[in-house]
Amino acid sequence: MKGISLIRAIFVLLLVFLTACGSTDSATVVKLSGWQSSPAEKQLLEGVLRDFEATHPSIKVKFEVITDQYMDAIKTRLIGDAAPDLFYLDALEAPLLMRSAVLEPLDPYIRPEDEVADFEPAFLKAFQNGGKTYGLPKDFSTLALFYNRDLFAQAAISDPPKTWEQFIADAQKLTRDPNNDGRPEQYGFGLIPELARNSFLLKALGRDLTNRQGYAIFAHRRSLKGLQSLVDLYRGTPNGKHSITRAAAVPSDVGASSGSEMLGQGKTAMVIEGSWAIPYFKETFPKLQFATAEIPTPGRKPGTMAYTVAYVMNKQSKHKQAAWEVLAYLTGKEGMEAWAKGGLVLPARRSVLTRLGYDTNPLYAPFVAGAKYATIWQGGETLSIINTHFNNQFLSALLGEQSLQQAMQKAQDSANREIKTSNY
Amino acid sequence: MLVKIKKSTKLQETLSGYLFVAPAVLILATFTFAPILYSIFLSFHKVRILGEIQYRFVEFKNFARIWSDERFWIALKNTAEYVLLVVPIQTALALVLAALLNAKIKGRKLFRVLLFLPTVTSSAVLVLIFIWIYNSNGLLNNFLAFLHLPTYNWLGDPNVALKSIAIMNIWSTAPFFMVIYLAALQDIPESLYEAARLDGASAIDQFFTITLPLLRPVTLFAVVVGIIGTFQLFDQSYIFSGGSGGPNNSTLTLVLLIYQYAFKNLEMGYASALALILALVILISTLIQRRFFQTEKL
Numbered sequence: 001m002k003g004i005s006l007i008r009a010i011f012v013l014l015l016v017f018l019t020a021c022g023s024t025d026s027a028t029v030v031k032l033s034g035w036q037s038s039p040a041e042k043q044l045l046e047g048v049l050r051d052f053e054a055t056h057p058s059i060k061v062k063f064e065v066i067t068d069q070y071m072d073a074i075k076t077r078l079i080g081d082a083a084p085d086l087f088y089l090d091a092l093e094a095p096l097l098m099r100s101a102v103l104e105p106l107d108p109y110i111r112p113e114d115e116v117a118d119f120e121p122a123f124l125k126a127f128q129n130g131g132k133t134y135g136l137p138k139d140f141s142t143l144a145l146f147y148n149r150d151l152f153a154q155a156a157i158s159d160p161p162k163t164w165e166q167f168i169a170d171a172q173k174l175t176r177d178p179n180n181d182g183r184p185e186q187y188g189f190g191l192i193p194e195l196a197r198n199s200f201l202l203k204a205l206g207r208d209l210t211n212r213q214g215y216a217i218f219a220h221r222r223s224l225k226g227l228q229s230l231v232d233l234y235r236g237t238p239n240g241k242h243s244i245t246r247a248a249a250v251p252s253d254v255g256a257s258s259g260s261e262m263l264g265q266g267k268t269a270m271v272i273e274g275s276w277a278i279p280y281f282k283e284t285f286p287k288l289q290f291a292t293a294e295i296p297t298p299g300r301k302p303g304t305m306a307y308t309v310a311y312v313m314n315k316q317s318k319h320k321q322a323a324w325e326v327l328a329y330l331t332g333k334e335g336m337e338a339w340a341k342g343g344l345v346l347p348a349r350r351s352v353l354t355r356l357g358y359d360t361n362p363l364y365a366p367f368v369a370g371a372k373y374a375t376i377w378q379g380g381e382t383l384s385i386i387n388t389h390f391n392n393q394f395l396s397a398l399l400g401e402q403s404l405q406q407a408m409q410k411a412q413d414s415a416n417r418e419i420k421t422s423n424y
Numbered sequence: 425m426l427v428k429i430k431k432s433t434k435l436q437e438t439l440s441g442y443l444f445v446a447p448a449v450l451i452l453a454t455f456t457f458a459p460i461l462y463s464i465f466l467s468f469h470k471v472r473i474l475g476e477i478q479y480r481f482v483e484f485k486n487f488a489r490i491w492s493d494e495r496f497w498i499a500l501k502n503t504a505e506y507v508l509l510v511v512p513i514q515t516a517l518a519l520v521l522a523a524l525l526n527a528k529i530k531g532r533k534l535f536r537v538l539l540f541l542p543t544v545t546s547s548a549v550l551v552l553i554f555i556w557i558y559n560s561n562g563l564l565n566n567f568l569a570f571l572h573l574p575t576y577n578w579l580g581d582p583n584v585a586l587k588s589i590a591i592m593n594i595w596s597t598a599p600f601f602m603v604i605y606l607a608a609l610q611d612i613p614e615s616l617y618e619a620a621r622l623d624g625a626s627a628i629d630q631f632f633t634i635t636l637p638l639l640r641p642v643t644l645f646a647v648v649v650g651i652i653g654t655f656q657l658f659d660q661s662y663i664f665s666g667g668s669g670g671p672n673n674s675t676l677t678l679v680l681l682i683y684q685y686a687f688k689n690l691e692m693g694y695a696s697a698l699a700l701i702l703a704l705v706i707l708i709s710t711l712i713q714r715r716f717f718q719t720e721k722l
Contacts, residue, residue, distance in 0.1 A: 071688075072687045072688065075474060076687065078474060079473050079474060079690075096474070100472075100474040100475035101475045101476070102474055102475050250580065252577055252579050252580030253560060253577065254560060254561070255560040255561035255562065384688065384689065385689075388668070391668070391670065392670060392671075392672045392673050393672075395672050396582070396672045399581070399582070399672075417492070417494070418493070418494075418495075421489050421492055421493070422489070422691070422694075424470065424482060424485050424489070
């Protein structure tokens with residue numbers, strides 16, 4: 001008998017203890033997941049979230065960083081009903097998630113004071129489908145030309161190239177091989193051989209990447225002109241009419257892991273990178289004298305890529321109103337300004353962009369200018385298939401295994417075949 | 425009475441027997457048999473898994489699609505190439521190392537530990553270290569240049585990328601089989617060698633007529649386990665290529681392909697069909713080896 005009463009006493013105590021714990025913490029907890037490119041980025045966001053919690057005492061935000069394979073993790077959690085209330089969503093992955101009905105439409109929550117018209121329309125559109133808005137963009141980044149001013153001065157080039165022809169000519173002038181072993185120590189241009197970085201070249205000169213049915217249509221002679229000049233720059237065309245010397249390298253050629261690292265180490269004089277590279281250079285290569293310019297015009301029209309990310313809400317969320325409060329704060333003027341001060345990415349609201357002076361800052365102005373004519377890195381659900389085939393075949397063309405036209409035709413055919421066979 | 429008691433104790437024994445195996449059976453059923461059955465079920469369906477789950481019976485269409493899937497054939501070719509490259513070299517290397525360590529040399533315990541270390545190191549860590557070594561300006565290329573040998577873009581060149589992974593894996597798994605060979609070598613009675621020496625057999629004769637035949641069951645084990653392991657190559661090529669199987673599909677293996685279809689494209693039905701085919705390939709190759717090594721039992 002004594003034993004039982006003791007157990008009962010412990011049980012009662014435990015119960016009291018547990019309920020006491022619960023009652024002290026009555027605030028709604030909203031879970032937020034995202035990625036981070038640096039620890040500083042996480043600190044910045046946590047600062048913004050603390051500001052939010054100070055003004056909204058009934059809501060607590062739990063921020064969790066998913067460090068690797070973000071979308072795989074989020075998709076798996078959505079399937080397992082274990083996804084956070086709010087999460088980052090790249091425009092690239094938005095079409096699939098919007099169509100799968102796992103995101104909460106935000107239209108019923110949006111109030112006039114949220115000033116949705118203030119967002120850059122193209123970025124907002126990336127998260128709309130069937131007349132519904134599924135996410136509010138948090139920020140964006142475009143691509144621009146980064147160049148090493150010291151190396152430009154050495155080669156007696158005063159201004160960054162404006163046209164594609166100037167760009168090709170400058171890249172050759174900036175390539176140096178002091179020890180004459182046939183492998184340059186310094187290349188003019190650092191190339192990232194990926195569709196995500198180069199698809200604007202297709203559009204600027206020819207047609208779109210895909211047609212309405214989601215089939216690839218990029219292997220067109222006109223579309224490939226821009227890419228062809230990159231291949232020429234990489235391989236060199238010593239026998240042609242307009243002979244080009246080898247003046248480009250990819251990161252693995254020079255033992256770097258990214259385009260910005262190539263420029264930072266002085267292995268290349270120019271790279272095309274996003275605004276995220278600016279804080280990286282300042283931190284990692286403080287001595288580097290770099291500047292930015294808009295990407296040289298590849299055809300008649302200027303072109304660049306834009307990447308945008310939004311906050312979206314999980315349809316299964318249990319605290320939708322609270323989650324909306326957090327979302328509205330983070331994408332509101334105040335929250336976005338605090339977030340975008342870091343300079344990694346640019347704010348998606350035009351008013352914040354102007355207020356922070358990014359459009360007049362010489363380093364950031366080319367990125368802001370690019371937003372007007374950029375190709376957003378987004379496509380239908382078939383984009384990932386096209387992306388894989390393009391990247392493989394483009395690399396093979398770069399390595400000289402086949403001509404670019406052949407390689408791209410092969411990429412297009414095999415991508416379309418895969419798209420077709422996956423429809424049953 | 426006696427019979428009755430006997431019967432009840434027998435029943436009790438049977439019951440307690442089942443009770444004892446129950447935990448193992450339960451765990452195996454939930455985590456091994458149920459997933460296998462579910463995966464067979466999935467492979468005949470087109471599955472929509474995100475949002476509302478939907479299954480649509482598609483007969484053998486998933487398997488028909490495999491036949492026309494270019495990337496499947498590339499992955500199969502890569503995997504087969506990798507298996508054919510790694511298994512013979514790693515088995516031979518393991519045997520040579522074991523024979524060396526079995527000889528009475530100084531500090532052999534130290535060598536055993538040193539050689540075995542890569543096997544107990546996490547493969548993810550090894551890959552990261554090797555990415556540094558294979559870097560265009562890394563240790564290996566500098567070493568090769570020092571010896572006036574040709575250098576390679578080990579990570580970026582589609583022609584060598586898979587071989588880079590193979591070299592790394594041979595280096596890290598050979599010691600595991602070496603330890604098994606070593607144990608088997610020490611089991612061979614010294615008297616056999618003594619008799620052979622009296623008959624005038626040279627060291628090489630002894631190796632080929634005594635050591636190798638007696639090691640046959642171990643060799644079968646090393647080859648079978650080696651082939652199963654190499655067919656399932658995933659983590660190394662995943663980290664090497666950042667999950668893409670690049671450059672130019674050169675490090676795309678079957679398991680990586682299954683992963684891509686299952687978790688990137690969320691095509692669970694098709695991925696399950698691929699997984700079944702992989703299981704079939706491994707099964708067939710194991711059966712062929714058993715025939716090859718005749719009826720030696722493990």
